[in-house]
Amino acid sequence: MSSDDVKDGVGSGVGGDDRMVGAEPVPGSAKSDPILVADGVRRSFGGLTAVDVEHLEVQRGTITALIGPNGAGKSTLFNLLTGFDRVDRGRWTFDGTAINGRSGHRVARAGMVRTFQLTKALTRMTVLDNMLLGAQGQFGERMAGAFLRSVWKGQERENTRRAMELLERFKLVDKRDDMAGSLSGGQRKLLEMARSLMTDPSMIMLDEPMAGVNPALVQSLLGHITSLRDEGKTVLFVEHDMDVIMGISDWIVVLAQGRVIAEGRPSDIRSNQEVIDAYLGAQEETAVAGGSDDD
Ligand SMILES: Nc1ncnc2c1ncn2[C@@H]1O[C@H](COP(=O)(O)OP(=O)(O)OP(=O)(O)O)[C@@H](O)[C@H]1O
Ligand SMILES: [Mg+2]
Numbered sequence: 586m587s588s589d590d591v592k593d594g595v596g597s598g599v600g601g602d603d604r605m606v607g608a609e610p611v612p613g614s615a616k617s618d619p620i621l622v623a624d625g626v627r628r629s630f631g632g633l634t635a636v637d638v639e640h641l642e643v644q645r646g647t648i649t650a651l652i653g654p655n656g657a658g659k660s661t662l663f664n665l666l667t668g669f670d671r672v673d674r675g676r677w678t679f680d681g682t683a684i685n686g687r688s689g690h691r692v693a694r695a696g697m698v699r700t701f702q703l704t705k706a707l708t709r710m711t712v713l714d715n716m717l718l719g720a721q722g723q724f725g726e727r728m729a730g731a732f733l734r735s736v737w738k739g740q741e742r743e744n745t746r747r748a749m750e751l752l753e754r755f756k757l758v759d760k761r762d763d764m765a766g767s768l769s770g771g772q773r774k775l776l777e778m779a780r781s782l783m784t785d786p787s788m789i790m791l792d793e794p795m796a797g798v799n800p801a802l803v804q805s806l807l808g809h810i811t812s813l814r815d816e817g818k819t820v821l822f823v824e825h826d827m828d829v830i831m832g833i834s835d836w837i838v839v840l841a842q843g844r845v846i847a848e849g850r851p852s853d854i855r856s857n858q859e860v861i862d863a864y865l866g867a868q869e870e871t872a873v874a875g876g877s878d879d880d
Contacts, residue, residue, distance in 0.1 A: 604644065604646060604647045604835045604836075605644060605647065605835055605836050605850060608644065608836065608848075610847075610848055610849030610850065610853040610854075611848060611849075612639075612640075612844075612845040612846060612847060612848055613639055613640035613641065613642075613845060613848070614642070614848050615642060616642040616643070616644040616645075617644070618644060618645045618646075619642035619643060619644055619645065620643055620646075620679065620680055620787065620788055620819045621641075621642065621643040621666070621677065621679055621697070621788065621819075621821075622640075622641070622642050622643075622677060622678050623640070623641045623642075623666065623675065623676075624639070624640055624676055624677065625638075625639060625640075625674055625675045625676070626638045626641075626662070626665060626666075626672055626674075626676075626677065627672060627673045627674050627675055627843075628658075628661055628665055628670065628671075628672050628673055628843075629673060634842075634843050635658045635843050636658040636661045636662050636665060636672075636843045637658075637843040637844050638662065638675070638840075638843070638844065638845055639844075639845070640845075641838065641845060643788075643819060643821055644819075644835070644836060645819050646814065646817055646818070646819055647814065647819060647820070647835040647836055648810060648811070648820045648822070648833055648834050648835050648836075649819075649820070649821045649822075649834065649835065649836045649837070649838060650821075650822055650823075650830045650833075650836070650837045650838070651663075651821060651822065651823045651838050651840060652823070652824065652825070652830055652837060652838070652840070652854075652864065653839055653840035653841050653846075653863070653864055654841060654863065654864050654867065657840040657841050657842065657843065657864075658840055658842070658843040659792070659823045659840055660702055660792055660823065661843075662840065663699055663790055663792050663823065666692075666697075666790070667689055667692050667693075667697060667698070667699045667790060668684075668686075668688045668689040668690075668692040669689045669699075672685065679692070679695055679696065679697050679788070680695070680696060680787065682695065684697070690721075693784055693786065694784070696784075696786050696787040696788060697786060697787070697788045697790070698781040698782075698784060698786040698788070698789055698790070699781070699789070699790035699791070699792065700774075700777045700778060700781055700790070700791050700792060700794060701777070701792055702792040702793045702796070702823070704770075704773040704774060704776075704777045705777065707765060708764060708765050708766030709764060709765075709766060710764065710765055711761065711762050711764060711765065712752065712757055712760045712761050712762070712763055712764075712765055712776060713745070713748055713749075713752070713761040713762065715765050715776060715780055716748035716751065716752060716776075716779065716780050716783060717741075717744055717745065717748055717783075718780070719748075719779075719780035719781060719782075719783035719784070720744040720747070720748070720783045720784065744783070747783060748783065749761070751779040751783065754779070754809075755775045755776070755778065755779040755809065756775070756805070757772065757775060757776060760772070769799075770797045770798060771798035771799055771802035771803075771806075772802075774794055774795075774798055774802070774806065775802070775805070775806065775809075778791065778794060778806070778809060782813075786818070787817075787818055787819060788818065788819040788820075788821065789813060789818060789819070789820055789821075790820075790821045790822070791810070791820065791822040791823070792822075792823045793823050793824060793825070794806055794810070794822060794824070795807075795824060795826060795829060796824075796825070803829070807829065807832075807833055810822065810833060811833060814835075825868070827865070830851070831851040831854075831855065832851075834851055835850070836848065836849070836850060837849060837850070837851060837853075837854045839854060839857075839860050839863070839864065841863040841864065846859055846860065846863060847859060847860045
């Protein structure tokens with residue numbers, strides 16, 4: 586059943602592209618119904634400009650991939666937009682509301698959540714408790730203890746019901762009483778995705794959700810990502826696997842040295858010489874050198 590979902594979902598970005606109707610494949614391109622609009626977002630570390638994005642719009646209800654070489658600024662941009670780091674300058678709106686300057690917690694409350702490149706499951710807490718923490722929106726490890734079993738008293742039953750529903754959906758329900766630390770890397774990625782959905786966000790940002798995950802779980806993650814989009818949520822994800830990116834994305838944004846150097850549909854990006862020079866060429870060499878291609 587779920588493998589059919591995966592087959593239906595994967596590749597849908599390549600065929601009917603009406604989700605991106607009217608969007609020009611150029612950096613900073615305007616979208617017909619953007620959920621996220623960022624302007625002049627800059628962040629430097631010492632002398633290094635990690636992010637310098639002039640203009641970026643993410644179309645509502647799409648799967649948009651954010652790609653680019655290591656160190657391009659992808660995670661930093663996620664951190665900035667979701668309130669986990671502070672910009673030097675820049676502003677952005679989510680669903681028409683300016684949210685720059687808000688903490689991660691408040692950004693999550695507004696409906697935009699993210700997962701981390703290195704999963705942040707709290708390993709010495711059960712899977713279910715991790716989920717319940719997710720109901721509070723994004724949180725830091727320091728805040729976890731304070732929240733647990735205190736703040737949500739009145740909502741606990743409703744939160745538990747939602748957590749169980751999501752654990753069911755992500756096939757983690759049998760693990761609900763296990764410590765998160767006992768899960769495999771791939772299961773932790775699933776848990777993190779499930780947890781981020783506790784607040785029923787309208788946009789979910791995934792930083793390398795497939796990294797280090799075995800091929801079976803990759804298929805399952807892909808199925809979840811396309812289902813989220815098909816339910817009307819907006820997904821922005823960072824990924825390095827070109828087959829995954831080209832197969833699942835409605836739109837691709839390419840970052841290099843902190844700047845958006847290209848945007849477009851998978852077919853536009855694949856044939857974009859600047860992208861090939863900055864990223865895809867090197868990717869191909871890595872794939873050849875790595876040599877393991879199990880397709
Ligand atoms: N807290 C920090 N302090 C100093 N430099 C940082 C910090 N965070 C990121 N950087 C630098 O900013 C640049 C962008 O890093 P970032 O992690 O955003 O890249 P990325 O595109 O996510 O790369 P990867 O694909 O390897 O995850 C890099 O040069 C990185 O070393
Ligand atoms: Mg990164």
